Amino acid sequence: MNEPPLNRESESNPEEEVIKKDRSLLYIGLVLGSIVLIMAYLALFVDDVNGLFRKKVVLQETSTVSEQLDESLNRNDSEIRSSLVKFIQAFYYDQQKGYFDPPSYFANITQTYYKFHNLTHQRLRELHQKRLSEMQNLKQNWIVSSLDFDHDEQQRLVATYWVRVNYLQTLKNANESADIKHEMIINEDGKIVSLRELEVKNFSSEPVQVIVEDSLLTDEVEIPVDASEIPEAGKVQHAETGGRYEGRVYDLGSVETAPEYPAGQRELARFIASNIHYPAKARLNKVQGRVYVSFVVERNGDINGLQVIRGIGSGCDEEAIRLIRSTAPWKPGTVGGKPVRTAFTIPVNFKL
Numbered sequence: 001m002n003e004p005p006l007n008r009e010s011e012s013n014p015e016e017e018v019i020k021k022d023r024s025l026l027y028i029g030l031v032l033g034s035i036v037l038i039m040a041y042l043a044l045f046v047d048d049v050n051g052l053f054r055k056k057v058v059l060q061e062t063s064t065v066s067e068q069l070d071e072s073l074n075r076n077d078s079e080i081r082s083s084l085v086k087f088i089q090a091f092y093y094d095q096q097k098g099y100f101d102p103p104s105y106f107a108n109i110t111q112t113y114y115k116f117h118n119l120t121h122q123r124l125r126e127l128h129q130k131r132l133s134e135m136q137n138l139k140q141n142w143i144v145s146s147l148d149f150d151h152d153e154q155q156r157l158v159a160t161y162w163v164r165v166n167y168l169q170t171l172k173n174a175n176e177s178a179d180i181k182h183e184m185i186i187n188e189d190g191k192i193v194s195l196r197e198l199e200v201k202n203f204s205s206e207p208v209q210v211i212v213e214d215s216l217l218t219d220e221v222e223i224p225v226d227a228s229e230i231p232e233a234g235k236v237q238h239a240e241t242g243g244r245y246e247g248r249v250y251d252l253g254s255v256e257t258a259p260e261y262p263a264g265q266r267e268l269a270r271f272i273a274s275n276i277h278y279p280a281k282a283r284l285n286k287v288q289g290r291v292y293v294s295f296v297v298e299r300n301g302d303i304n305g306l307q308v309i310r311g312i313g314s315g316c317d318e319e320a321i322r323l324i325r326s327t328a329p330w331k332p333g334t335v336g337g338k339p340v341r342t343a344f345t346i347p348v349n350f351k352l
Helices: 024-045 066-071 077-096 123-136 265-275 279-286 316-325
Strands: 111-114 115-119 135-151 159-171 174-187 193-206 287-295 303-310 332-334 338-351
Touching: 077 135, 077 159, 115 123, 123 287, 159 287, 265 316, 287 316, 303 316, 316 338
Parallel strands: 111 193
Antiparallel strands: 111 115, 135 159, 159 174, 174 193, 287 303, 287 338, 332 338
């Protein structure tokens, strides 16, 4: 009988099977090695790693307002108006912030700057600073809706508009305001070659008045000074009278009736407000505050022993002394129905 052929697959020997090796550890090692190499490369040769993963933004250089006005001849009226509005707005905004750079706005030689002519950049800056010193706290609000423009024979832009201004005129010591029509001429390079005033309307000028608070002129005010600074008997200087007044000086807490200005403290406030002269030095340096003046009201109502016990300087102390000295005789303080010499202190408020 023929024997059936042997089934090699079913009868194969396990020892003869090829044992396959596990290569997973090898693959992991290769991946980790690649990561280490990439990180080393980035650390050594790439300055901004995050920049590789950000979308690059191409920055386009924006043109200045002057450049926008360069090609005004090729623009329609709407585009020219829009560029002019931006230019004038930036011009006054920079001045309001205290920034004034003539080369940014003006031609190398400016034909007109208000009432001056043919100016260099340096001369422009000097005149601008002088103008600001004479017109302190200058505020300029230009009215956009009033803007009008045209081209002259040289094809320059001639813009006219109204500006509402207010300022402190130091030469007159007055607050002034007005509506002024300006003319601004801009050349083909987008630079101002002329800026001048054409017309003035609604001008007003009000003298600066010093505000004297009534509440500071009452004898019940608590004076924030040391008691040692209040004049006492025997310590008051009588430079004006030669020391002819003698006797005890009472303080306000020791008298039955306090000294009083003849027409009352409110009338004293009005007198000071209408007669005070704000010192020029204090006005220019913007010095403000209270000057405390101490004096003695004599038995006959005269003012004596004037002195400043707390001042602010710049001529305000001397002005406060002058004002109190020029007041009419006071009603004296009394003790037991009889007039007595009484120390009195007034704070005079200087305010622009």
